[in-house]
Amino acid sequence: LTVRALATASEFSAQNTANTLWALATLGDTQSATLVTAMAARAEAMAHELAPQDVANTLWALATIDLGVPASVLQALAARVEAVAGVMAFHNISNTLWALATMHA
8 A cells, every 4th residue: 555655645635645644653654754755745735725634633643653844844734724723623723732742842
């Protein structure tokens, strides 16, 4: 699946990207650094389309995987958080804050 995901990463929707990162983090998959990097780049490109839960899940996943995130990815995701903060569910707010704090620790 990793090979297929890498080959088609540029076609992933915003939600597909968030879900893939979430799954990798939930599995504890630190062996797929190339896929994480590709998905992080896709998240940056699709940040403006991420739903509130998707941006929270993306940030949570990147913080959980802890392979380092380029500043440009964090900037794009932080901008999206600002845009959707008013409609975020409470658990998305807490997950987002945890992720940001973890990545800045």
